[in-house]
Amino acid sequence: MNPFLINTYIAPEYFCDREQETKALISNITNQSNTIFFAQRRIGKTALIQHAFYHLKKKRNVECIYMDIYATQNLKEFINQLANSIYRVFPENKSIGKRFLDAIKLLRPIVSIDQITGTPELSLDINQTTQYEKTIPQLLHFLDNQNIQVTIAIDEFQQILAYPEKNMEALLRTSIQQLKNVNFIFCGSDQKMMHHIFNSAQRPFYASTKNINLMKIDRLLYAPFIKGHFENHKIKIPSDAIELILDLTDCHTYYTQRLCHELFSENKKTIDFSGVTQTIQRILTENESIYFQYRNLLTRAQWLLLKAIAHEEKVVQPYAQKFIQKYQLGTPANVKRSIEALVEKEMVFYQTSLENPYYEVYDKFLMRWIQYK
Numbered sequence: 001m002n003p004f005l006i007n008t009y010i011a012p013e014y015f016c017d018r019e020q021e022t023k024a025l026i027s028n029i030t031n032q033s034n035t036i037f038f039a040q041r042r043i044g045k046t047a048l049i050q051h052a053f054y055h056l057k058k059k060r061n062v063e064c065i066y067m068d069i070y071a072t073q074n075l076k077e078f079i080n081q082l083a084n085s086i087y088r089v090f091p092e093n094k095s096i097g098k099r100f101l102d103a104i105k106l107l108r109p110i111v112s113i114d115q116i117t118g119t120p121e122l123s124l125d126i127n128q129t130t131q132y133e134k135t136i137p138q139l140l141h142f143l144d145n146q147n148i149q150v151t152i153a154i155d156e157f158q159q160i161l162a163y164p165e166k167n168m169e170a171l172l173r174t175s176i177q178q179l180k181n182v183n184f185i186f187c188g189s190d191q192k193m194m195h196h197i198f199n200s201a202q203r204p205f206y207a208s209t210k211n212i213n214l215m216k217i218d219r220l221l222y223a224p225f226i227k228g229h230f231e232n233h234k235i236k237i238p239s240d241a242i243e244l245i246l247d248l249t250d251c252h253t254y255y256t257q258r259l260c261h262e263l264f265s266e267n268k269k270t271i272d273f274s275g276v277t278q279t280i281q282r283i284l285t286e287n288e289s290i291y292f293q294y295r296n297l298l299t300r301a302q303w304l305l306l307k308a309i310a311h312e313e314k315v316v317q318p319y320a321q322k323f324i325q326k327y328q329l330g331t332p333a334n335v336k337r338s339i340e341a342l343v344e345k346e347m348v349f350y351q352t353s354l355e356n357p358y359y360e361v362y363d364k365f366l367m368r369w370i371q372y373k
């Protein structure tokens with residue numbers, strides 16, 4: 001098995017570090033506090049939740065419910081997702097599952113078997129808007145009354161900003177305040193959500209939650225993790241090759257995992273510096289058609305700015321004359337407009353959780369591709 005996972009969580013042995021964050025998350029859950037964390041995509045938010053849940057499930061005294069609302073478009077879909085996620089943890093054959101189906105009988109739950117995965121799926125037949133708003137508290141109160149501790153992780157939480165219903169936070173807040181045995185993890189991608197939270201009149205919703213600041217994994221911990229997994233499979237990798245991997249990916253979790261995953265799958269006995277160079281080139285070539293599509297979707301000014309940021313890697317002052325002149329970007333107003341569009345499209349990430357915030361290209365492989373062109 002390839003030990004460098006790129007889309008699932010399996011077990012702690014494939015998971016690098018995050019000891020502080022895991023401890024904080026588990027402590028919040030066992031102390032019944034709600035947790036919030038928004039961080040850049042592919043840095044390891046979902047994996048962190050799964051890692052914490054892995055440990056909690058072993059203790060057997062907390063039931064962990066996970067829901068990813070990325071694909072939901074409105075309150076109704078949110079409710080269905082919530083009901084289904086609860087149902088998955090307490091299927092019909094457990095006593096809580098039976099009681100759950102009983103409790104929601106009026107919502108006419110329909111259980112069907114997913115054609116692809118073979119798992120049972122639950123959906124509710126609710127059509128009146130007035131019913132929607134009552135359903136969330138109803139589902140949560142049910143859980144609260146089971147004499148067990150429950151934690152619900154809502155992943156990709158920023159998605160609620162796209163719902164036509166604008167009272168989601170108020171709705172959740174009122175329900176949550178009354179719960180004694182259920183707590184929450186709100187997690188999602190940074191850009192839109194952070195902006196929203198700081199401009200929101202409903203900040204009290206977030207003020208009562210504890211924060212986790214999820215940054216890149218420490219290089220000094222990632223390097224031995226990588227070396228260890230290659231060596232477990234009798235693959236030699238000198239430290240200059242590992243340093244190159246971490247340089248190329250800027251230590252961003254997904255890109256590091258992906259590059260190591262590809263290197264591992266090549267079945268070599270030794271991975272040296274030039275081997276890493278060849279593999280990254282292969283990945284970039286494979287992705288090239290996507291990069292051309294990105295270019296076609298951007299205006300010329302946006303593409304030029306993206307290229308400039310890629311070449312600089314980190315840009316602290318995008319409106320400075322020096323930067324604008326070097327890349328011929330026009331006026332500061334032009335740059336401002338383009339940079340806002342690039343951030344909105346999540347092509348550029350504005351790293352604000354540091355003392356000196358800076359802009360960087362979101363996708364580390366795209367950044368390398370631009371640099372090598």
Ligand SMILES: Nc1ncnc2c1ncn2[C@@H]1O[C@H](COP(=O)(O)OP(=O)(O)O)[C@@H](O)[C@H]1O
Pocket residue numbers: 005006007008009014015016017018040041042043044045046047048217253254257
């Ligand atoms: N601490 C870690 N150690 C090893 N791999 C990780 C770690 N955190 C995340 N990953 C891997 O990196 C990829 C991206 O992580 P993910 O949790 O999906 O990011 P996010 O939810 O922030 O978008 C996943 O394939 C995951 O398996």
Ligand SMILES: [Mg+2]
Pocket residue numbers: 045046047155
């Ligand atoms: Mg995720």
